[in-house]
Amino acid sequence: MDKFSLFDQFLDAVFVVDETTQIAYVNQAASDLCGLSPKRLVGKKCFSELFEIGDFPFPMNADSLGYSDPSPYLETSLKAVSDRGKSARVQMSVSPWTGGGEKLWFFVFRDVSLEEALHGKYKSELEQKEGYIKELEAARIELEKYSKNLEDLVAERTKQLSVANRSLQAIINSLGQGFLTFDQNLECGDLYTNACRDLLEVDPTGKPIQEVLKVSEEKKAEFELWIQTLFAEPLPFEDLKNLGPDWFESSNEKSIYLEYFPIREENGKLSDVVVVATDKTGEVAAQNELDAEKSLVEMILKFVKGRSLFVRFLRSIPQLLDKVSVLSADAKKNEAELFRHLHTLEGEAGTFSLHKIRASSRKSQQWLQERKFEEFIGSLEELRESYKNSIQSIESFFGPVMESQDLVELSYQEIDALAEEVLSSTKNRDLSLKIKSLKSQQKIESVFSHYDGLIQGAAEKLGKKVGAIQIEGGDQKIEISQYQDFISSFVHVFRNIVDHGIEESDERLMLGKPAEGRIQMTFKVSQDQLSIVVMDDGRGMDPQAIRKKLEEKFPNEDFSTYSENEILQQIFRSQFSSRDKVSEFSGRGVGMDAVREEVAKLGGKVRVLSELGRGTRFEFEVPLKATQGELKRSA
Template identity: 40%
Template sequence: MDYSFFDGLLDSVFVIDDNRRIVYCNDTAAWLCESSVRRLTKGKGVPIYELIKFSNNNLFAMPGGEIGKDEVSPYIELDYQLVQAASTKCGKIQVAIQPFLDTSREKRWVVMVRDVTLEEVLHAKYQKQLEEKEEYIQQLQDAQRQLEQYSKNLEQMVEERTQEVKRANLMLNAIVNSLGQGFFVFDQAGTCLDFYTRACKDVLEIIPAQKHVWDVLKVPANELDTFHLWLKAVYSELLPFDSIKELGPSQFKHSQEKHVTLEYYPLRSDNKKISNVVVVATDKTVEYFANKALEKEKKFAKMVVKIVAGKKQFTRFLHNAKSVSADIRESIDSQKDSIDYEYIFRALHTLEGEAAAFSANEIWTATRSAQEILEPIRHGEAVDIKKIKNYIIESLQDLDAIYRNFVKANSELFLTMGIGSSDKIEIQVSNVETILRKLEQKGINQPVRNYIEDALLRESVESSFRYYQDIVDMIAAKLGKNILPIEFHGLGVRVHLAQYQALFSTLVHAYRNAVDHGIESSAERKKMSKPTQGLIQTYIETFERMGAWLRIKIIDDGRGISIDALRKKLVAAGEAEKIKDLSEAAIMQHVFSSGISSKDEVGEFSGRGIGMNAIREEAERLGGKAWVESEKGKGTQLIIEVPDLQRAKCDNRAA
């Protein structure tokens, strides 16, 4: 006989024969017995009294029991306990028994079991709550009597209590509004179950029930394959859940731009396997924007500290940021059918380094975007020069607008700190030079002239180099490297800063390179028996060589330049024929070539092959030179020698 019509019942259903053996049971009955349908009905079936002990021995389901044997027995409430030794399951049930003849005219009995244990527990719980409420009512009554005793101060007390209630309501509202998390559950097929919280409608903009989880989470079409692989990996449990969950969507794209985060928690079955996954969606919009505001304040504070430490350098940076666009436009206008992309890239790259040094993030971002326009040309791609020029001009307009907004937004700060424009300094310098020429015409001797020039026109290089310490510290912190403070030697050297301003600005690339791909991590240095802290040294000195010259050395004790890696990059760039007969020292100088970097990949701080090129170009523009010396595993030296042009002009006039 087919008993499948019992399968859908929520109550436990057993069909037994005259020996009280189980002929059929549904899944609910098997679950009640902590077993399976197959085990309970296997062979001739397990006697029901060997599984469940009923508190009424007269029940037909018990050996020798008569109740329900010949007539229908309505529901009887009694206690039960599972007979299995390993189980402690027990509780309260209602049992009904009905005899019937099956299709083969054999007598059978349907035993209906309804588990009311939970109802008993809930009844006890509600009874306890009722008693607590009665106690609370009693307390309220006591409070009422106390209020009557204070009738003289009733108005004041009512006002106080009113305020307390208002505060309590505000607090409760705040708590309720802050608990707006969306919860829902999905199964192995990716179907969301009927369990979810009301907050889903607001947080996820959908009721998840019976929908696909990828539709609920708005997974983009181009990411669906990846999501399905992730879903499969979650339930296969080849990796720990805590590891694999990190690969799932972590953000929900809300139509109102709310910042909703997603978290995942596993639900496991009795065999410890994942049966379902709970998704918790939390609206963190307020927290997100608060963190953004805090981060903005931190960046602003960092910028202020850097400006205080290098006021002169910052003034020069502002002047440079203002003039870069004009200089690049002039370069573009001077060439009709071509473009000096290397010059433009160097100028933007140097400005990017200066912006990063002072945490001027808006200008830094704008210069990065402008550089990206030139990337196709740098990689040898065929481009429309006219279109590229238009794109660059548009990006320069954006840069100009960002610069103006930056200055306007911080004008009060700059005014307070006495930040002026470099143009004013240049006017003062020209006035001093005019005075010096007039003094020469009056017959002033050269030593006196040099003394006046040194006092009024020259400054120590300290202000131009000290702020590089902040750059080194910032990059080292981001890269997790441990580097000692820069060792400066010769900061008292006095020069005509105006003539070296562009050169000193490019040195930001040397310090960034030293930290990024020169000095190793502490772990690497330890393996190489080096001190775990890296070291950068800077030497500035003057010397005579057919006149006055300035020498700058920037030395790091890092990994050095890999000649093999550099040679491979040059070969890949089509320079194989040119370098085949060069010495290692000569090949090393190709770190100054545009587009060539000793780093394997482009990073935030270096790797584009522009910074070193900018340094050499500025040195040569001043009539000097720049070169590197390096020993693998020991470190690298950047050496720059440039003439003192101002002193040379004085010497020529004296001659």
């Protein structure tokens, strides 16, 4: 991990520079401030070329602010030299870097307007409290003035203060928010609002804050480290607080949002932290409803655009679920195969915007990955319910669809040719084969076109740009029913290309490539074989990086004698992934294995070719099934 990656998530702009102000590191906030990407800044630009700072002259020397010791935050002006940068009124801190023997300095900039916005949020509450303070001051004066009637006056003022305190407590309680405090020892104080009992389901007094916020065992060490860092304040509180938990796991399905605010001593040292818990159940529910409506619209549009493919996919699901149910009888033994089926179902469901099925499939995979087999088996029933609900949603708009007949698209020329053969042919068997073939055949292009939506959706989530699939030979026809599972497995190929292969637009432009990635498919039907080639113009695969991952994943095997080509073919291996963490699109080591498995079921073969920096090519060869193959031979 890069030594400065800790600062990647900070909201303040962080620059690390050497004595000449050449930039050694920037986080995203600093990159945005410059109007340039990190790759164009690090090692290539000097900070003094980009900005002028109020009373801070360049070049740096031993008398410069923060040269030897960290400076406090000072308010100053930051003026961009070029039009691309942003000028602002900022708070600036300069600190020397003492690690690794390097002479480096941190420049941290905070936009003052952000802090003002945060302060403004509680302005009215502070004004109320100031009013009470003024009343107390008036009471003090009255006490001094009427010292002869001290006892009566104290009693009167005590009564007034009690009313004021009750009023203040009532005002805070009426907000419906939970307020509590905790100190550096992780202990909650005795000051809290009644809403804490409802929202956080506990009286927090004297309890550890990790217990009150229900921090899980696996996250406790990370949480406690965050608290230590928060009170040490190596960086501003406003930056560090965002690393804490922001949602409370309620047992009654409420959505409780958490915020953190500092309480400081007179010398500015952090003494306690205020936790504010807000019930956002209504907002979250409204957003979920909005997302559900959006998903429904997406699903309807995809059904209208590709009804035949959509219905065919829906019809294939019960058979797949039956197969999964059989395998789940010994889930531990069949774990890899179960993963393949469910991972493919998740990807295909996402392609057709069947998000309920997709989410249920992902949940089943999660239980399987955690080896909680009882919960996994229970989740399969939820998956079937998601399938039934999806059917009902579609049929509520379009009526019964599962019993409808597939439409076969024939050109006038094909109809004329068939009619001519009916009149003249004596080869009844050949004619019967041809009729069966025409009934089930579809253009290859039509059964792959829906993957464009998957590609665009994945690219958008990953911040990339990819053009529409370029298809060559797509007007040829195949019997789609014979290849349904094989075609479904291509969801993993396209997700792999977008996630691993295609670069982000900035990187592509720097490499002299167009901003949009390119994916091309070529189809060829010859003799008894269907050939499919999928190519991209992305970053390609690094055999050495794959070899290293293989050695880490399978330490008992020797990969030193494998050629680069043999190493590349290992991406189809079960449980292999080049990623360290599981994401929405990769990391489980299941997808490409599922592709290989479907090719093998058809008696075909698949291989991958790749050139680093130029792109990757997947080649598939599968035999044509009986009817189509016999027609080819008889022709």
